[in-house]
Amino acid sequence: METRRQFLRKAGAAAAGMGLMLEWASAVPARDQLGDLLPQRQLTRNGEKVTAFCLGGYHLGLAEHPGDAERMIERSMALGVRFFDNARRYNGGRSEEYMGRFLTPKYRDQVFLMTKAPAKTGEGVRQQLEESLKALNTDYLDLWQIHAVGTPEDVENRINAGVLDVFLEAKEKKLTRYIGFTGHVNPATHLWFLEFLEKRGLELDTCQMPLNVCDPSYESFEKHVLPVLLKREYGVIAMKTMAGGSMMGGRIDTTPADIATKDIPDVVGMSDLTLANLHQYVYSLPVSSLCSGCRFTYELDENVAVLSQLKHLSEQDMNRLIELAKPYAGGIVENYKRVLT
Numbered sequence: 001m002e003t004r005r006q007f008l009r010k011a012g013a014a015a016a017g018m019g020l021m022l023e024w025a026s027a028v029p030a031r032d033q034l035g036d037l038l039p040q041r042q043l044t045r046n047g048e049k050v051t052a053f054c055l056g057g058y059h060l061g062l063a064e065h066p067g068d069a070e071r072m073i074e075r076s077m078a079l080g081v082r083f084f085d086n087a088r089r090y091n092g093g094r095s096e097e098y099m100g101r102f103l104t105p106k107y108r109d110q111v112f113l114m115t116k117a118p119a120k121t122g123e124g125v126r127q128q129l130e131e132s133l134k135a136l137n138t139d140y141l142d143l144w145q146i147h148a149v150g151t152p153e154d155v156e157n158r159i160n161a162g163v164l165d166v167f168l169e170a171k172e173k174k175l176t177r178y179i180g181f182t183g184h185v186n187p188a189t190h191l192w193f194l195e196f197l198e199k200r201g202l203e204l205d206t207c208q209m210p211l212n213v214c215d216p217s218y219e220s221f222e223k224h225v226l227p228v229l230l231k232r233e234y235g236v237i238a239m240k241t242m243a244g245g246s247m248m249g250g251r252i253d254t255t256p257a258d259i260a261t262k263d264i265p266d267v268v269g270m271s272d273l274t275l276a277n278l279h280q281y282v283y284s285l286p287v288s289s290l291c292s293g294c295r296f297t298y299e300l301d302e303n304v305a306v307l308s309q310l311k312h313l314s315e316q317d318m319n320r321l322i323e324l325a326k327p328y329a330g331g332i333v334e335n336y337k338r339v340l341t
Helices: 004-017 066-079 090-102 104-110 122-136 152-160 163-172 187-199 226-231 275-283 297-308 315-328
Strands: 040-042 049-051 053-055 112-117 141-146 176-182 206-210 235-239 289-292
Touching: 049 053, 053 066, 053 297, 066 090, 066 297, 090 104, 090 122, 112 122, 122 141, 122 163, 141 163, 141 206, 152 163, 152 187, 163 176, 176 235, 187 206, 187 226, 226 235, 275 289, 275 297, 275 315
Parallel strands: 053 289, 112 141, 141 176, 176 206, 206 235, 235 289
Antiparallel strands: 040 049
């Protein structure tokens, strides 16, 4: 079995060798006409960089008052965030509408704008692209992703229904600059899709998937998918870096109804794990960006503060964090993962 040392050496060599994520451990500072940016990392094969922190769109749409969403966006821009995530139908479309109202009119030329389409037919994703462009108040996306692939059968069905064709067409027509896919159920699904693409001489640009300290101990995306993505020069966007908030003992959208809230362990409260070292762990992987949702601006400030004190964790440091999290891996905490049968 491959040791963690061997894995990290291979991942680092792949990242450096292909020139995709140079300086992924330290990231690259920069500024634009609005001020200093957060450190940037390379996302795409042609050298496009994004801020190492990406504001998640789902939580933005939870704001009941538009003013709260506007303050989150303005605070993000002031802190140097320039990468923004979203998806069609997040909160009934409200997440995209908030960005279309408060982000793109003022900052479209300064930000990297991503959204995702969950529909499972070509006609469906084409319609969702039109809806997203309208809601986001823009005539193009920087990144559009096939959203939340579940099983290999799910991916195959979407392909047969024309989803991939529409994504490739959208990029060719410059309705989106880059295309990718997301998923959190099982690494086998990602590997199936990547193999399908390679056999047909196709390649997407990005992949968004769960990466956190629990992941290496259960159905691991880090161990199984990350090295393949690096080898094929995909930009890697980390999500669920705190298991969607489940590590804090809270319910998330994938928590099964038969799990009582009192039975969800507060991993952070019960161990030496903290927000800082949870995110330090992910930033120490060869990822392009860490996508995290924030309900309140103080949560955003805490997320961004990690980057101001960023250090590349040693193998020993990372193994220690994995061991702390191991008793909580899978099951209740990583409830978004499923074993495929």
